[in-house]
Amino acid sequence: MSRPILDVRGASGGYGDFQALFSVDFEIAPGEVVALIGANGAGKSTLLNTVAGLLPVREGTISFDGEDISNVPPHKLVRKGLALVPEGRRLFAGMSVEDNLLVACDHASMPAAPEARWTVERLFVLFPVLAEKRRTPADRLSGGQQQLVAIGRALMTQPRLLLCDELSLGLAPKVIREIYDRLPEIRSTGTAIVLVEQDIALAAASADRIYCLLEGRITLAGKASEISREQIAAAYFGVNK
């Protein structure tokens, strides 16, 4: 495997006085798709938020493209090419779809290769429904459309690593499928993707590798094609056979 784009070594973290992560090891190669699964409260979102710089790293190191990024503020990580689609979408209410996207465009550092570059027009090709809604306030869109804007906003920052926190949350199965169908196209630009997902079958089908978190610790890591349902169940619920 080539040098990982993201390398998390022995990371501990949490929020407030609560420790949610215990010595987590996690890595992802350029262009790879990795699913991060686990029950509610296992620490999946905490791990993503810690990587993205929203939460402090208490122990261990996080490297992005070989550079230590522990406790670098999020807006600087964005310029290095690390983007997070936050849980619950978190669009800028009262601002149009286009303005939501332009905020990210304004602060992105552009990749050298034009074919790897995301623009508003290219996003409207990827998600045509957004083109018709470009002047609509983001908070007036349906949940699925809002999720597309959230993904699009992250893409506008020209990410080399895209962290997706529960893209399927609260969406209809048909809408979820439409979103996941678009991931290969995003990946084709060389962007690595981390998917936090509740739906294990969907995660296994979309990802090259799977990590499972249980109570803040990694309990399983391996190729999606080689892991059995029994292994996942054991890692997910913590039952030992």
Next chain:
Amino acid sequence: MNWVDAFIQGLLLGGLYAQYAIGMALMFGVMRIVNIAHGDLVILLGLIGIAIAVLTGAGSGLVALLLMPLGAVIGWLLQRGILNRVVGPDPLPSLIATFGLSIALQNLMLQIWSADPRSLSAGPIATMSIPVGPIYVGVLPAIIFASALVLTAGLHGLLRHTSFGRALRATAADRDAAALSGVDTKGAYAVATAIAVAILGLAAVFQATRTTIAPADGGSQLLFAFESVIIGGMGSIWGAFFGAMVLGVAQVVGSRMDPGWGILLGHIVFLVVLATRPQGLAASARGAA
């Protein structure tokens, strides 16, 4: 005709309050900070302006040109040094910090300048007026009003039509999401406060030329700014301008009814708006602008 005159004079007075209020609305809209030291900053800048005029003999126009960048620097330092440490979802820490700052500033100004009221001479312009039909409009109040209009339109345009304004609106809507989109939110906050206090630099010159100022006067300036913002609808820039007009008219009309009623009628209008329409009179224009 007396009442038409009172209405016009009220609008002109509102022009001064608008200059206090739009900066306060900006800070509240973007950061949810109610800056209790807002009025004291007006007085501080005014006293510095008077000192500059006394020491160098500079005219009030030049003093205004110096005070605006000075205000920007003070605002930027205030945000970077103090407010960025206390800004957050809980409004109480920033309220306490600015309250403490207000007390500290008042006492600092008393130490330096004593409690004497001072004023800045505007030269012959202070007493000039233009007859408009049967009404006389003072040149200085007209300049104050025009400045308020230009500043309000400029600030609104900055928020609506520039990438910085877009970043500021995004930060106001969701700070973490803005950071995840690459916005340096603390830097954006510092610029917002710098703009708010720079406007106070101009307002301070107008306040010091149209009346006298003394270190303890900040409280009433804060109150007029706050009332304007509440009447207009918190966080809205044009709303704050509109609220300042309502407050100015209420005060002048009140003082024409009875010289003691001016400030009181302003407070009454504020309370009536707060009781019957707490979202403000211009609340349909949502968001930071």
